[in-house]
Amino acid sequence: MHTHLAVSKIPAIFAGSILTIIGVRNILTSNICRFFRCFRNMRERFIAILEHKKLTAKKLEQLTGIDREKWYALRKGGRRINEDDIKAIVGLAPEYALWLVTGNTAPESGQTSPEYDEALSKLPSQSAGSN
Structure with a gap:
């Protein structure tokens, strides 16, 4: 017995819905990437x-x-990021550890990204007693 559903057995109405959802997701991702720099992999986040x-x-x-030659090579794509690189950057920027490895942030835990921090720095400051 097969445990997966063959594509040919998916009713046409569901197949169309799935394709629509995938299309919408791709459009949204494309538009989001147009407005925000998208970091698709750890090397891009590292850079x-x-x-x-x-x-x-x-x-x-x-x-x-x-x-420094290793850092040059990493930046230019001549080598992959490794454990030593990750330990080094996390030591220098621990607030970006989660984002570096997963691409996720948790501001409530102090785990942000460079873009998050940049956006936060551009918000009007909220000082006590101001209107």
Whole structure:
């Protein structure tokens, strides 16, 4: 007995609905990415942190002891992000640990993203006693 449903056995009304949902999701994702920078993988998020913190390869080498050539290669796509890179950036920017690894934020726990912090910094300040 097959445990999955063959596509040919899906009633046409449901198949059309599924395709509509997928289409809407793709349109929404596309529009969201147009307005917000989308980070599809950990390397892109890693680079966003480096840019936000204004960390050059030379500065990263000084702060982490990891050769600057490795940082250059990572930024240019010449190598994949590894455990040492993750430990280094989390040590320098612990507030971005969750976002770096999962792409999610939890502001109530102090786990944000560079974009979240940037947006928050642009909000009008709320000082006590102001109208």
